Amino acid sequence: MSSLQIPYRDIALENFTYYALSQQMGTLPWQPIASVNWEGFSYKPNVNFQMAHDSQRIFIHYSVQxxxxxxxxxxxxxxxxxxxxxxxxxxxxxxxxxxxxxxxVLGTGLIGSGSRRKEERARLDPAITTKVRTATTVVNVDGKKKWNIILVIPTAVFVNDKIGSLRGLTAHANFYKCGDGLPTPHFLSWSKIEHPTPNFHLPDFFGEIVFE
Incomplete structure (x- = not known):
């Protein structure tokens, strides 16, 4: 099972721009999202992420080419x-x-919650989803598109859990890159998935993340 330590960082949000946030996250290690789990979808864009928390918020910086x-x-x-x-x-x-x-890539969001049974899952109210703040950038590098997005996810988003502080918590998670409607569909994951068809809704394959 994949595992990851999530470092604590004080990240200022007064100047909420991609540049300002990425500078503050600059020393954090990068983690690859590189597992190609299904032979029929072999395209592998270059995807990595950085992650931190400040006890009340989760910061995730994705880099995609x-x-x-x-x-x-x-x-x-x-x-x-x-x-x-x-x-x-x-x-x-x-x-x-x-x-x-x-x-x-635009920062448009969707958040769902519930058990692994489809009929027991629901999308959160838009007022909750908008609590996630995003900063994005897109550039053209050698004919390929490189884009980045930083998500700032407050604990208030986790409406079914009473999280007073993230410090010391152990959770289970997976990180993905997809593009079902792109010319070359793809489904990459951080923690490997062993299932016959593309499916991210498989918590049995989540890795462990520990909030320092």
Whole structure:
């Protein structure tokens, strides 16, 4: 099982720009999202992330380089997984239930919660999803599109869990890059998934993350 230590950082949010946030996260280690789990979807964009917390917020900085960038969805809870999309699935109750936090290159978000049974999952109210602040940038590098997004996720988003502080918590999670509606669909994960068809909603394959 994959494991990851999440360092504590005081990150100032007064100047909420991609540059200001990325500078403050600059010394954090990068983690790859590089598991290609299904032979029929072998395309592998270059995807990495940095992560930290300040006891009340989770900071995730994704860096993506891929051939195509698609950004169709602009409204909360739309099908952002069909765009150029990064995702963070996390469980605070030993994988009984989990949150799926999905954002496209524009910063359009979708968050769901519940158990692994589809009929017991629901998307959060848009007022909750908008609590996640995002900063993004897109550049063209050698004919490929390079984009970055920083998610600032407050503990208030985790509506089914009473999280007073993230300090010392152990959770289970996986990190993904997908693009179901891109010319070359792909499904990458941080923690390897062993399942016959593409499916991210498999908490049995979540890795362990420890908030320092």
């Amino acid at each position: 891929e051939e195509f960038v698609k950004a169709q969805y602009v409204h909360i809870n739309e099908a952002v997984w069909e765009d150029s999309c990064v995702e963070f699935f996390v469980s605070f109750d030993k994988k009984v239930s989990y949150y799926n936090i999905e954002f496209n």
